[in-house]
Amino acid sequence: MKSKIIIFAVLGFLGIGFQGCEKETTAGFTDITIYPVLEVLGDPIVFTNKGEPYEDAGVSAELDGEDVVDQVVVQSNVNTDEPGIYSVNYSITNADGFTVTGSRTVCVTDPTPSTITAGIKTVSAGTNRSGGTGVVAYSGYPVLILQMEPGIFYITDFFGGYYEVRAGYGPAYAMKGNFKLNANNTLTLIDSGVDGWGDSLDGISNASVDPATGTIKFTASYAGTYNFNVILN
Secondary structure, eight states, X not given: OHHHHHHHHHHHHTTOOSXXXXXXXXXXXXXXXOOOEEEEOSOSEXXXXXXXXXXXXXXXXXXXXXXXXXXXXXXXXXXXXXXXXXXXXXEEEOTTSOEEEEEEEEEEEOOOOOSSOOXXXXXXXXXXXXXXXXXXXXXXXXXXEEEEETTEEEESOTTTTIIIIISOOOGGGSOEEEEEEOTTSBEEEEEEEBTTXXXXXXXEEEXXXXXXXXXXXXXXXXXXXEEEEEEEO
């Protein structure tokens, strides 16, 4: 169950939806309409290395018991020449104009060997926010890390999901950014930003990775008031 919760939360911060119908009204329809059934095959989030070909797992689609996968429209911006987060979107529309959609996120990472591995990390017990009204402990939220080039990493939330997931503010309130892995396994902040408030971190400190376990720890200071003491596994 925990793994399912993590996947659903990750889909939230990446802005992914499973399936949806885009038409909001049935005004003017007198007959029963049959909706297509669209299923995204494989994992909703996949990882691939820079420079390697990407083969999408595709979808299955049925309409009134018939295979209509050939009617599915696929839109993709995946570029395996550049590390980053991409999407593959699928849609199918029935004769009455009702559309069902699905999507997949494709994460492209630099494969250079490192003590930090790309993937979805989990905010671990011992994580807390201090300052303001006191200390607030939290854990269990997903954070995505990708290697953009050797020793340079992108992180989806230096806050560790505090505002995006715990507070329920959504993806615009994740503190995204980049950091450098140093030769002594310490971490140095390169840049950061939170779209919802239009500002950035004051800095990070006590930042390191344990080469034996891969555990990442850092303190992200924000707004001159708060310290997010984050542990990722």
